[in-house]
Amino acid sequence: MSLLDRYVFRNAVIVVGGLVLLALSVLMLERMLRILEVVSLSSNPASDALRMVLNLIPHYLGLAIPAALMLGTIITIDRFNRGEELTAMLASGVPLTRIARPFFILAVLMAALVVFVEGYLQPHSRYGYREAVHLAKQQTFTGAFREGKFVRVGDSTFWTQDELGDTGGVTGIFIHERREDGTTRIAMAPGGVLRVDPATRVPSLILRGGSSYVITPERRPEASVAFDTLAVAGAEEIAAYRERGEDERELTLGELFAAAGNEDLPEDFRNAAAASLHMRLGRASVLLAFPFLAIPLGMTFNRSQRSGGVFVGLLFLVVLQKALESGEGSAASGDIPGWVGVWPAVAVTVLVSGALFYRSAFTAAPPPMEALPSLPKLPRLRRGLLAPQSI
Numbered sequence: 001m002s003l004l005d006r007y008v009f010r011n012a013v014i015v016v017g018g019l020v021l022l023a024l025s026v027l028m029l030e031r032m033l034r035i036l037e038v039v040s041l042s043s044n045p046a047s048d049a050l051r052m053v054l055n056l057i058p059h060y061l062g063l064a065i066p067a068a069l070m071l072g073t074i075i076t077i078d079r080f081n082r083g084e085e086l087t088a089m090l091a092s093g094v095p096l097t098r099i100a101r102p103f104f105i106l107a108v109l110m111a112a113l114v115v116f117v118e119g120y121l122q123p124h125s126r127y128g129y130r131e132a133v134h135l136a137k138q139q140t141f142t143g144a145f146r147e148g149k150f151v152r153v154g155d156s157t158f159w160t161q162d163e164l165g166d167t168g169g170v171t172g173i174f175i176h177e178r179r180e181d182g183t184t185r186i187a188m189a190p191g192g193v194l195r196v197d198p199a200t201r202v203p204s205l206i207l208r209g210g211s212s213y214v215i216t217p218e219r220r221p222e223a224s225v226a227f228d229t230l231a232v233a234g235a236e237e238i239a240a241y242r243e244r245g246e247d248e249r250e251l252t253l254g255e256l257f258a259a260a261g262n263e264d265l266p267e268d269f270r271n272a273a274a275a276s277l278h279m280r281l282g283r284a285s286v287l288l289a290f291p292f293l294a295i296p297l298g299m300t301f302n303r304s305q306r307s308g309g310v311f312v313g314l315l316f317l318v319v320l321q322k323a324l325e326s327g328e329g330s331a332a333s334g335d336i337p338g339w340v341g342v343w344p345a346v347a348v349t350v351l352v353s354g355a356l357f358y359r360s361a362f363t364a365a366p367p368p369m370e371a372l373p374s375l376p377k378l379p380r381l382r383r384g385l386l387a388p389q390s391i
Helices: 003-039 045-082 085-091 096-138 253-260 267-298 309-332 343-362
Strands: 151-153 156-159 162-164 169-178 184-196 203-215 221-233
Touching (some): 003 045
Antiparallel strands (some): 184 203, 203 221
16 A cells, blocks of 8 residues: 555544444443343343343444444545545545545455354354343342342242342342142241352242241132241243254354255245345445445535535435345345345445446536535524514
C-alpha cells in the first residue's frame, strides 16, 4: 500500500471499528434484559449470564458488520469532503477508483469475517446460548430463596421470608407441592439450610422444626406430621440438552451444503437448509458492493450543507435486509428455489452501487446527494401571528 492508501485505510478502520463496537453495545443492552430475567433465579447467575453474553456476540457481530461498513464508509468520505482532503486528492490527479481501493480491501476483509462468523462461529454459539438458557432454567431451585416472594419450580411453589447472607440459611419457609396422585403437601418451618452439591450442582433444602400436611383432592386434610428435620430435594439431575443441528441455523456452511442435497432428510428441512446457505453467502458477498455505494453517498460539494448520506445508507440497509429476509422465508417454505430468494437482491445492490460509482467517478454529474431535489421549506410565521389575541 502507498502512503495515501494507508492513510485512507487507517481512517476507515477507525470509523468502521468504532461503529461495530457501538452497534454491539446497543444490541447487547437490549438482550441483557432477557438474560437477567432468565438467570435471576439461577443457582449460579454470574457464570450463566456470562456464558449467554459470550455466545450472543457472534450473532450480533453478524448484524453489526454490514451496517458499520456502509455507514463507516459514508462518514469517512464525508469527513474527507468537509476537510477538503477529498478535493485535494481529486485535484492532484488521484482518481476516485484509487480512493475506493482501501475501502474495497476493508470490504473484502469484512466479507471474510462475516463468512467465518455466520458460517462457522455463529451456529455453535447459537446452540451454546440455547443450551445455557436450558441449563439455567433447570437450576432455579436455589434462586427461589432470594426473592422473598412466591416462586414456582416444577410442581412446587416456594416462599421464604429471608436469606441469611452467604451461610445458606433461610427463615420463614413455606412449600406447596402437588403430587402425581392428586394430593397436595404443604410444609412449613421457621428456618432451614440450603445446600448445593459442588459436583452436580443439585440443590437440596433441609427444614428444621416444622410441620407437614397432606391434603386430598377433595381439600380434606389426610395427614399431619411434625418434624425436627425434613430434607426437600431440589431439581432432579440436570437433563442434557439436545444435540446440535435440529435447527438449520445451528449448522455450519459445510453442514448446510450437505443437508440441502441429502434426499433422506425431510423436504422442509432441506428447503430451510438451502435458504440459510444462500442467505449467509449472499450477506457476505453483498458487502463487496457497499464501498461503491457508500462513497458516492458521502460525497457533496464543499460548501454544501447537505449530509443525508447516512440516512439514505441506513434506509438502503433496512430495505436490503427486509428483502433478503423475505426471500429467505419464501425459499424456506419451498415457494421458490433458495438462490432466487437471495441473489436477485444482491444483484440489484451490485447494479445500483456500480451505476452510482460510475456516475461519480467517470462523469461530470454532481454527487448523488446533491442531485436529490431540495425539500420544501416550511413557511416562516410572522411575529404577530404568535402574539396572544385579546378576547
